[in-house]
Amino acid sequence: MNSVSPSAAQYIGGVMQDELVEGRRQQQPQEQQGSFSLSRPAQTSDPSKEATGEPDEMDKLKAKLMSAWNNVKYGWTVKSKTSFNKTSPVIVLGHSYLLNSEDEVERFRLAFVSRIWLTYRREFPQLEGSTWTTDCGWGCMLRSGQMLLAQGLVVHLMPRDWTWPDAQPLTDVDFEVFRPRSPARAGGVPIPSFGSPRGPSTPEKTLPRDQPPKCSQKKRPECTRDRQAEPIHHKLVTWFGDQPPAPFGVHQLVGIGKSSGKKAGDWYGPSVVAHILRKAVAKTSVLHNLAVYVAQDCTVYKEDVVRLCDLSLSHNPSDPPSQAWKSVIILVPVRLGGEALNPSYIECVKNILKLECCIGIIGGKPKHSLYFVGFQDEQLLYLDPHYCQPVVDVTQANFSLESFHCSSPKKMPFNRMDPSCTIGFYASNKKDFESLCSAVSVALSSTKEKYPIFTFVEGQGQDYGLEGHSSNHSGPAAHILPPGKLGRSNNRRNSDEFVFL
16 A cells, blocks of 8 residues: 555555545436536526536536546656566567567567557547546546557558667666576565666766667667658557547547447446447548457457458459458457456466467556556566656647657556456458467467357357447347357356446
8 A cells, every 4th residue: 555656556546536436426316417518417406506507617627626636646657667587588469578688678678668658648628528638537448448559550550570769769668677586696686787777867868960879770770661660650649649630539539439328537448448449440531451340249250350351342353452451450358257357367368468469458457447568477568558648739740759658667467457358459461360360269278267268250240339338238239159159158148248447
């Protein structure tokens, strides 16, 4: 309880906030309908208040007070070093790094810092139909979903194994490498790190304007290629900007979420966010050759994916083969246990994160969403959206990208992971999709449980879309499974009843 870890402090604060919100909703059910809304409630018990519009003013005041409190709570952080075992590989989205040399540490650092980091923002344009100008305190799952989608777009648009060429001169990764326990050195005693962060008396290193970044030297021959891709990098980040026109910004995502009964200020679950991302990609005009598929009842129906991606089924058969198949992001909402994570699934999650086709997992701790990108030993590696930053005007030319990349890797034990999560995959073409099905199926078979986390089956399911997750929806529609799958379907009947993180 007295830990200085910001994530721990935010988690405790988040639970307390949830209890307050839930208590308020239970005591004032009618007020909930008007919360955070600019419109007048349909009916009030006091005609004088209705005439003066007092409920609306109270809602505005509550939203402003809550926003101010969350801005303070999430607007600070405590620098803390994350320890890494020198003898165990660190896995980051299908790539392995053994931190036993400077080169490997540098490779890991560049790989981690290059992930796009999307956090709480404040002072952005007011969300439509509300008084919110920040998502602090309630938008963490939306931000985690944004990071998952952003990673899919990085793989889709950027050169293979792309890293941010400005990561080295602009950021300082804050971690140390630890040796395992040995007779010569007690466990937990740090050794000098290969890339020690600056101390208070260490001057900041700056590069002369005419000197190229360090990555362009002999160690990084691909830096020229990565530098040429920077305009795409900038464009990609603008799509997640906190302005209403941004196709994957919080304004668009909240607007899409209204069809599921969600509004600004509500908590979002990983399953609902998966469908919001699907609709956001389908709605936008900035991407023409990418689709998002969301699995149903822990099942990926291959024929549904083919119908979604095979353009030859609806376009001119004479189109070039390279343009006859859309790339696809596959999102699979799952539940890895009851109230807590089932330890039997940990090895399976590890094997999934080892796959190059995996683009991460959105989940986290209860009421505290995180974006998982890898692991080492029995701890998950993640990016945390719970840091409130000022809004960046991404419409300005050459806006700074520094606040969209995280320089401090953080870890948490597997056993603290909430069982409700959504797993993401990417396939660029039909051959990659077939390879994905094969590789993921092998990874899923590593569980000790009788039934895998999810399955790939032939045929098609019934599409109930985002509306199936509406708050007034009684439950997911029934699905016809192939013979031999009926027992599993009954066991997974409530697989979509996720805990909102």
